[in-house]
Amino acid sequence: MLSKKASCDQSHGQDSPYFLGWQEYEKNSYHEVQNSTGIIQMGLAENQLSFDLLESWLESNSDVLALERKGRSVFRELALFQDYHGFPDLKNRLVEFMAKLRGYKVEFDPNKLVLSAGATSANEILMFCLAEPGEAFLLPTPYYPGYDRDLKWRTGVEIVPIHCTSSNGFRITACALEDAYQQAQKLNLKVKGVLVTNPSNPLGTTMNRDELNHLIDFAITKRIHVISDEIYSGTVFDSPSFVSIAEALMETSTDDADICNRIHIVYSLSKDLGLPGFRVGMIYSYNETVVAAATKMSSFGLVSSQTQYFLSNMLSDKKFTRKYVKETQKRIRKMKEMLVSGLRGAGIGCLKSNAGLFCWVDMRHLLSSDTFEAEKELWKRILFGFGLNISPGSSCHCSEPGWFRVCFANISQETLQVALRRVEALVESFGDNFNHQRTVRNSRRSRPSLSKWVLPLPYDDHEQADR
Amino acid sequence: MLSKKASCDQSHGQDSPYFLGWQEYEKNSYHEVQNSTGIIQMGLAENQLSFDLLESWLESNSDVLALERKGRSVFRELALFQDYHGFPDLKNRLVEFMAKLRGYKVEFDPNKLVLSAGATSANEILMFCLAEPGEAFLLPTPYYPGYDRDLKWRTGVEIVPIHCTSSNGFRITACALEDAYQQAQKLNLKVKGVLVTNPSNPLGTTMNRDELNHLIDFAITKRIHVISDEIYSGTVFDSPSFVSIAEALMETSTDDADICNRIHIVYSLSKDLGLPGFRVGMIYSYNETVVAAATKMSSFGLVSSQTQYFLSNMLSDKKFTRKYVKETQKRIRKMKEMLVSGLRGAGIGCLKSNAGLFCWVDMRHLLSSDTFEAEKELWKRILFGFGLNISPGSSCHCSEPGWFRVCFANISQETLQVALRRVEALVESFGDNFNHQRTVRNSRRSRPSLSKWVLPLPYDDHEQADR
Numbered sequence: 059m060l061s062k063k064a065s066c067d068q069s070h071g072q073d074s075p076y077f078l079g080w081q082e083y084e085k086n087s088y089h090e091v092q093n094s095t096g097i098i099q100m101g102l103a104e105n106q107l108s109f110d111l112l113e114s115w116l117e118s119n120s121d122v123l124a125l126e127r128k129g130r131s132v133f134r135e136l137a138l139f140q141d142y143h144g145f146p147d148l149k150n151r152l153v154e155f156m157a158k159l160r161g162y163k164v165e166f167d168p169n170k171l172v173l174s175a176g177a178t179s180a181n182e183i184l185m186f187c188l189a190e191p192g193e194a195f196l197l198p199t200p201y202y203p204g205y206d207r208d209l210k211w212r213t214g215v216e217i218v219p220i221h222c223t224s225s226n227g228f229r230i231t232a233c234a235l236e237d238a239y240q241q242a243q244k245l246n247l248k249v250k251g252v253l254v255t256n257p258s259n260p261l262g263t264t265m266n267r268d269e270l271n272h273l274i275d276f277a278i279t280k281r282i283h284v285i286s287d288e289i290y291s292g293t294v295f296d297s298p299s300f301v302s303i304a305e306a307l308m309e310t311s312t313d314d315a316d317i318c319n320r321i322h323i324v325y326s327l328s329k330d331l332g333l334p335g336f337r338v339g340m341i342y343s344y345n346e347t348v349v350a351a352a353t354k355m356s357s358f359g360l361v362s363s364q365t366q367y368f369l370s371n372m373l374s375d376k377k378f379t380r381k382y383v384k385e386t387q388k389r390i391r392k393m394k395e396m397l398v399s400g401l402r403g404a405g406i407g408c409l410k411s412n413a414g415l416f417c418w419v420d421m422r423h424l425l426s427s428d429t430f431e432a433e434k435e436l437w438k439r440i441l442f443g444f445g446l447n448i449s450p451g452s453s454c455h456c457s458e459p460g461w462f463r464v465c466f467a468n469i470s471q472e473t474l475q476v477a478l479r480r481v482e483a484l485v486e487s488f489g490d491n492f493n494h495q496r497t498v499r500n501s502r503r504s505r506p507s508l509s510k511w512v513l514p515l516p517y518d519d520h521e522q523a524d525r
Numbered sequence: 526m527l528s529k530k531a532s533c534d535q536s537h538g539q540d541s542p543y544f545l546g547w548q549e550y551e552k553n554s555y556h557e558v559q560n561s562t563g564i565i566q567m568g569l570a571e572n573q574l575s576f577d578l579l580e581s582w583l584e585s586n587s588d589v590l591a592l593e594r595k596g597r598s599v600f601r602e603l604a605l606f607q608d609y610h611g612f613p614d615l616k617n618r619l620v621e622f623m624a625k626l627r628g629y630k631v632e633f634d635p636n637k638l639v640l641s642a643g644a645t646s647a648n649e650i651l652m653f654c655l656a657e658p659g660e661a662f663l664l665p666t667p668y669y670p671g672y673d674r675d676l677k678w679r680t681g682v683e684i685v686p687i688h689c690t691s692s693n694g695f696r697i698t699a700c701a702l703e704d705a706y707q708q709a710q711k712l713n714l715k716v717k718g719v720l721v722t723n724p725s726n727p728l729g730t731t732m733n734r735d736e737l738n739h740l741i742d743f744a745i746t747k748r749i750h751v752i753s754d755e756i757y758s759g760t761v762f763d764s765p766s767f768v769s770i771a772e773a774l775m776e777t778s779t780d781d782a783d784i785c786n787r788i789h790i791v792y793s794l795s796k797d798l799g800l801p802g803f804r805v806g807m808i809y810s811y812n813e814t815v816v817a818a819a820t821k822m823s824s825f826g827l828v829s830s831q832t833q834y835f836l837s838n839m840l841s842d843k844k845f846t847r848k849y850v851k852e853t854q855k856r857i858r859k860m861k862e863m864l865v866s867g868l869r870g871a872g873i874g875c876l877k878s879n880a881g882l883f884c885w886v887d888m889r890h891l892l893s894s895d896t897f898e899a900e901k902e903l904w905k906r907i908l909f910g911f912g913l914n915i916s917p918g919s920s921c922h923c924s925e926p927g928w929f930r931v932c933f934a935n936i937s938q939e940t941l942q943v944a945l946r947r948v949e950a951l952v953e954s955f956g957d958n959f960n961h962q963r964t965v966r967n968s969r970r971s972r973p974s975l976s977k978w979v980l981p982l983p984y985d986d987h988e989q990a991d992r
Binding site: 059060061062063064065104106109112113116120123124125131133134136137138139140175176178179182186187188189190191207208212250281282283319320328332333334335336337345347348351352354355357358359360361362363364365368 | 526527528529530531532571573576579580583587590591592598600601603604605606607642643645646649653654655656657658674675678679717748749750786787795799800801802803804812814815818819821822824825826827828829830831832835
């Protein structure tokens with residue numbers, strides 16, 4: 059008597075190790091005093107590094123939370139405000155903030171912005187607007203595990219992977235795009251667009267101009283949409299600097315005047331400001347019809363007016379946002395360097411990254427075989443044997459076994475040190491057998507370009523190999 | 526290149542007079558000083574009667590908005606809280622509040638409650654859980670105009686009307702239910718359930734036990750679901766008292782043990798507490814699978830944790846909620862009596878009501894003919910000629926022309942008086958012609974039961990005719 063969506067969970071992806079690891083963490087969470095052998099949560103891309111800055115702002119601006127403006131309560135106004143266009147003031151602040159994060163190289167128009175209850179909802183709304191059930195979007199792998207739920211579950215849209223590999227640092231090539239397109243054709247799926255995350259989740263890298271140009275060219279040639287999910291744009295802590303699709307689009311010269319109408323950006327304050335609980339996401343679209351339809355669809359997930367009021371006030375303090383962004387990026391960089399250096403000490407490398415709240419960690423040398431079964435086996439060993447919840451590449455649909463996403467911005471430096479000691483213990487647990495395996499496995503690999511991703515390269519080479 | 530949903534708006538229903546009237550109001554809003562000839566908004570079911578009580582609670586509990594608990598900030602905790610199960614504390618308070626509004630005749634289990642960003646989202650989630658695209662739900666007419674958007678637009682579910690008429694005060698009969706079911710069969714639509722609003726929007730009436738028993742029997746016989754949207758349950762200001770489907774279900778004796786698994790309640794704080802801007806809706810389902818699926822779907826519209834915190838604190842103050850509910854019902858009753866008495870003075874009757882923030886007003890005698898064209902003509906005359914935005918029955922899919930939903934809880938007593946003077950002017954504008962027309966039209970009507978709904982019956986008879 060129920061719908062297929064409710065009675066079977068397949069396209070929701072709840073049984074992925076990504077979510078299962080969280081469940082294990084919930085059962086046995088690490089605490090430095092109360093449960094020092096518990097599981098450390100490194101599977102959650104949360105930004106907990108700069109709460110002191112937010113709290114200090116709130117202390118100096120207590121009237122905002124108290125819902126007061128110039129000594130008068132705005133409670134009634136907020137209680138009733140349910141216009142799906144959102145607070146004009148918040149939208150003005152948001153487009154300013156978006157422009158700031160892109161070095162003011164692009165401007166955004168608040169009339170093209172649609173608010174939604176988180177990026178989860180923003181991405182689903184775009185699917186409802188751009189595709190019919192049974193039509194497809196192409197996504198570069200590895201991708202955020204939640205997309206199976208967000209893009210496919212209720213919309214009936216299909217995801218076709220664009221296979222990216224370690225051979226070029228998981229970059230999107232024109233060839234990989236075309237392959238995915240052909241694959242969709244074979245499956246009899248009409249391709250409606252490509253969705254990318256830039257900066258990438260789980261890679262922690264930003265797309266370069268070449269990639270962006272390939273992507274836009276591809277969208278022009280195939281007459282399809284591009285969705286650029288840029289929810290990590292405020293986390294870019296190192297060069298090269300972030301290039302938004304908005305910037306690349308501005309620089310594109312094409313006869314296809316309509317291409318703008320097929321470019322859509324998703325943004326959120328969950329990662330950059332560390333406020334996932336407040337549920338503030340948004341769509342920025344150059345397509346008027348999409349803006350109109352998405353605005354109506356936002357009725358299904360409006361942002362609480364209480365929260366809109368708080369954020370429009372906080373974002374209007376430009377001195378604060380400038381300081382917040384700069385300091386947060388500095389702190390992210392520091393944590394990332396601690397993680398990368400600790401892993402290197404244990405003989406583990408990472409993809410060179412410049413953004414995000416995680417590293418894309420290469421543990422291929424720890425696999426018992428070059429398979430996803432072996433990856434899952436290693437994941438379980440790490441989770442249950444060494445108390446670290448990290449996300450295996452398979453949960454991100456990575457096409458190569460042995461990569462893991464490791465988050466570092468949701469824990470303290472002390473906890474990170476504990477985690478790193480556990481990683482060392484993990485590697486030691488492989489003993490001589492490990493060193494032997496590594497040699498055998500390295501010699502087995504044939505693709506020449508792969509060698510630079512395989513240990514025991516020193517960290518610096520590894521990090522720089524791609525650039 | 527866009528989906529049908531985005532490129533054509535038919536099933537969204539945006540072009541209904543219900544929404545068009547709002548647009549006109551936005552362009553030319555009444556203000557007693559600044560725009561005394563502007564349009565008065567009586568098309569919006571908002572509860573603005575008890576903000577003073579909410580504000581006074583907030584004044585005495587300023588730590589709650591300041592996000593403080595025992596002098597310590599809970600900001601970090603809230604910023605990160607995005608568990609789709611919601612705050613346990615809020616859910617406990619909500620089920621207590623729901624039980625209170627039902628006179629503690631039923632108990633609710635917080636584990637069966639799913640939070641959502643408003644009832645809009647709750648209703649859509651239930652459609653996604655209970656029906657496939659192309660399957661149908663039966664809805665008694667007249668019904669809330671927003672349902673075309675909420676239930677059909679993105680889900681692809683169809684609505685088949687259960688035609689209720691003035692002959693029995695728009696009550697749902699076993700016969701009307703069966704007719705609708707047969708109609709769906711004819712249209713080759715599989716019926717998955719019935720959705721009712723109780724108290725009814727737009728009627729302002731509560732369902733009696735007979736109706737509820739018919740409904741449950743029907744769901745048992747046909748093996749279908751019942752959704753009871755009870756978002757106005759706190760507005761019942763007069764006898765008979767409110768009977769929730771939860772209470773009727775408890776008293777049902779049946780061999781069909783599975784019927785509980787097909788009963789679902791929708792609730793929200795938008796109407797009863799006057800907080801539509803805060804986006805707090807919920808599903809209460811007796812079906813575990815639906816609870817699990819709906820919880821996952823709530824990811825697309827979670828309630829801001831800032832708002833969850835505020836409400837869980839406010840609802841925990843039982844002395845306050847008791848006073849609030851009692852006082853609000855008293856104020857709703859007073860406004861409703863002012864409206865009904867003023868309309869009666871102008872020779873206009875209403876369906877006898879005991880709940881809601883609106884009356885269901887009978888203007889059939891003012892129609893130039895017994896058609897929906899004439900109703901629309903009258904609606905325009907009232908809107909543009911007399912500056913009142915009210916919702917014509919056609920926007921609620923009523924099967925009889927000439928009924929209008931008139932809201933009274935979003936305006937002050939003074940504004941209501943201005944509105945009533947405009948109603949008098951409207952009626953006077955029909956002049957002698959009106960009296961002539963009325964006589965002619967009355968004599969034309971043949972159904973004997975209709976006579977009691979037709980003016981010039983005195984108000985009291987009219988009100989009591991149905992009970």
